[in-house]
Amino acid sequence: MQQRNHLKQILEATPKGEHFLYTDMAQALAGLSSARPAAITLAGKPLPLEEPEADNETRLATLDAIADTVVADPASPLYLDFLANAATPSGARLTLAAGTRADIAVHAPEGDDLRVQRLVVDVPSLASADAVLRISSRSALLLQLKVNIGQGASLRLVVLQDGLDDKRILTRTTVDLQAHSRAELTYVNLDPQLARNEVKCAIHGAGADLRLNGLYVVAADHTVDNETLVEHHAGHSSSSQLFKGIAHDNARMAFGGLILVKPDAQKTSAEQTNRHMLASTTARAFAKPQLEIYADDVKCSHGATTGQIDPAQLFYMRQRGIDEATARRLLAAAFVGEVVDTIPFEDVKTSIRSRLTGQDEASL
Amino acid sequence: MLSIKDLHATVDNKEILRGINLEVKPGETHAIMGPNGSGKSTLSAVLAGNPAYTVTAGSVTLNGKDLLAMKPEDRANEGVFLSFQYPVEIPGVSMANFMKAAVNGKRKYQGLDPLSASDFLKLMNEKKKLVEIDSKLTNRAVNEGFSGGEKKKNEIFQMAMLQPCLRILDETDSGLDIDALRIVANGVNKLKTPENATIVITHYQRLLDYIVPDFIHILYHGRIVMTADKSLALDLEKRGYDWIKEQFPD
Numbered sequence: 001m002q003q004r005n006h007l008k009q010i011l012e013a014t015p016k017g018e019h020f021l022y023t024d025m026a027q028a029l030a031g032l033s034s035a036r037p038a039a040i041t042l043a044g045k046p047l048p049l050e051e052p053e054a055d056n057e058t059r060l061a062t063l064d065a066i067a068d069t070v071v072a073d074p075a076s077p078l079y080l081d082f083l084a085n086a087a088t089p090s091g092a093r094l095t096l097a098a099g100t101r102a103d104i105a106v107h108a109p110e111g112d113d114l115r116v117q118r119l120v121v122d123v124p125s126l127a128s129a130d131a132v133l134r135i136s137s138r139s140a141l142l143l144q145l146k147v148n149i150g151q152g153a154s155l156r157l158v159v160l161q162d163g164l165d166d167k168r169i170l171t172r173t174t175v176d177l178q179a180h181s182r183a184e185l186t187y188v189n190l191d192p193q194l195a196r197n198e199v200k201c202a203i204h205g206a207g208a209d210l211r212l213n214g215l216y217v218v219a220a221d222h223t224v225d226n227e228t229l230v231e232h233h234a235g236h237s238s239s240s241q242l243f244k245g246i247a248h249d250n251a252r253m254a255f256g257g258l259i260l261v262k263p264d265a266q267k268t269s270a271e272q273t274n275r276h277m278l279a280s281t282t283a284r285a286f287a288k289p290q291l292e293i294y295a296d297d298v299k300c301s302h303g304a305t306t307g308q309i310d311p312a313q314l315f316y317m318r319q320r321g322i323d324e325a326t327a328r329r330l331l332a333a334a335f336v337g338e339v340v341d342t343i344p345f346e347d348v349k350t351s352i353r354s355r356l357t358g359q360d361e362a363s364l
Numbered sequence: 365m366l367s368i369k370d371l372h373a374t375v376d377n378k379e380i381l382r383g384i385n386l387e388v389k390p391g392e393t394h395a396i397m398g399p400n401g402s403g404k405s406t407l408s409a410v411l412a413g414n415p416a417y418t419v420t421a422g423s424v425t426l427n428g429k430d431l432l433a434m435k436p437e438d439r440a441n442e443g444v445f446l447s448f449q450y451p452v453e454i455p456g457v458s459m460a461n462f463m464k465a466a467v468n469g470k471r472k473y474q475g476l477d478p479l480s481a482s483d484f485l486k487l488m489n490e491k492k493k494l495v496e497i498d499s500k501l502t503n504r505a506v507n508e509g510f511s512g513g514e515k516k517k518n519e520i521f522q523m524a525m526l527q528p529c530l531r532i533l534d535e536t537d538s539g540l541d542i543d544a545l546r547i548v549a550n551g552v553n554k555l556k557t558p559e560n561a562t563i564v565i566t567h568y569q570r571l572l573d574y575i576v577p578d579f580i581h582i583l584y585h586g587r588i589v590m591t592a593d594k595s596l597a598l599d600l601e602k603r604g605y606d607w608i609k610e611q612f613p614d
Contacts, residue, residue: 312452313413313452315452316452318437318465319436319437320462320522321450321470321526322462323437323469327437330457330462331457331463332454333456335456
């Protein structure tokens with residue numbers, strides 16, 4: 001009961017401040033009365049949940065302590081951690097076997113609860129594994145994902161939301177990369193009502209390589225917000241980010257990205273690119289690219305652009321008899337095509353392409 | 365087929381076309397020549413419906429239908445084809461998808477079902493051979509990284525695919541070497557039928573050796589100031605435009 005009261009207090013608070021600058025958390029969580037676990041499946045079968053680490057009394061006492069600070073500062077990043085802890089003491093844990101692909105789905109059914117899930121994914125040393133994580137939400141979903149990539153291991157992961165009527169989705173990912181490991185992560189959001197992806201990647205060992213990409217399309221009055229933090233703790237490591245988004249109608253999209261290079265991370269190579277296309281005059285785009293570098297022998301870059309559909313391209317297509325709506329759709333799909341091309345799974349690629357262009361491309 | 369009456373048009377509030385009159389009948393080829401800045405490209409853009417241009421007076425009908433009231437895509441589907449002076453690069457859109465959207469856009473306009481994938485590929489291969497276009501070009505993105513000659517050949521390929529009734533070639537010869545010019549002109553001639561008509565906009569007489577016009581019109585200061593047969597092109601090549609400018613001080 002005590003837990004519920006705290007949750008209620010938090011849900012009623014309006015978070016302000018930089019951390020949630022582009023996402024209205026009050027709106028995101030409005031109307032939710034309590035938090036319950038979301039469904040999680042692996043290859044269509046429910047994934048077993050682990051037991052809580054501490055006993056319940058201790059856990060609730062800890063939550064109270066967090067709740068006090070959180071309520072005092074509702075814009076604190078701890079806020080969502082608190083929600084996750086409050087709702088699910090347990091979480092799923094998955095060790096990916098080398099050479100396999102795991103198809104994981106997390107779903108929040110209709111209702112007025114916040115659905116919460118926690119998932120830990122381990123990729124053992126020297127293993128190469130793939131995963132597709134499909135997210136769908138008919139109400140509100142908070143997913144906490146922790147990914148551990150062992151020494152010399154590699155992971156290709158797509159976090160995919162492509163449902164036609166997805167509501168509110170919050171994902172918080174932390175990825176830890178050990179020496180000589182490699183990660184290719186892609187976040188895809190195809191017009192959910194509201195999605196916010198927070199991705200924190202930490203490179204702990206030399207020779208690690210991170211590719212972090214994002215693709216998002218928003219229409220109506222919907223919002224997609226991607227916030228990334230890439231930390232280089234060790235030298236001779238590399239990271240690159242490419243986030244491309246399109247906003248139609250009155251939609252909003254945001255990208256905030258920080259590359260943080262620690263003093264010991266000499267010879268780091270890091271880049272970040274964010275490109276936004278506004279497909280209407282009332283859509284809005286926000287970008288906040290940031291670099292924080294504490295080492296003196298590194299190569300880092302960032303770039304952010306916001307543009308519109310090229311009227312010359314649009315006219316050329318219309319002159320060939322392609323109606324304006326189709327031409328705009330093809331041009332928008334072409335704009336984010338660069339990110340689609342990086343997705344390593346053909347089936348995922350094909351389904352995204354056909355969603356984007358509105359035509360069945362498998363036949364060509 | 366095409367009837368232009370007293371057409372006036374502006375771009376950025378500057379009047380470029382100042383009363384164009386032109387009748388084009390099926391099977392005819394009309395060349396439009398004139399010094400730089402006389403309004404040649406504006407005329408082609410206005411006929412195609414480029415939204416950057418505003419028509420301030422006059423009328424244009426195509427087969428009796430009011431062309432100026434139509435959206436650019438509807439004009440295209442009624443049979444207006446503009447071969448661009450500078451074909452636009454569209455990275456990320458494959459030629460196959462682009463052509464498929466165009467062909468099926470026209471079929472939809474005509475109330476026909478879309479072509480099946482195999483019929484579409486058959487049509488592409490047939491037209492590729494007809495206009496001597498390299499097969500590899502159609503596997504790439506629209507005009508992306510194409511040479512000047514490849515872009516113009518690609519325009520003719522698209523013309524072959526869409527079979528328009530009114531073909532407007534805007535400075536098709538610019539940026540072409542002699543061999544490419546011959547291939548492009550051959551394509552235009554092969555695709556000529558008694559039912560379609562051609563408007564060739566050019567600076568030079570050279571293209572008209574290959575695409576032989578029935579009429580040559582001189583456009584100057586936004587009006588057609590002279591109409592003659594093909595011998596006029598040779599005259600112009602020798603004498604330039606100065607004698608015309610002198611006749612029509614404005």
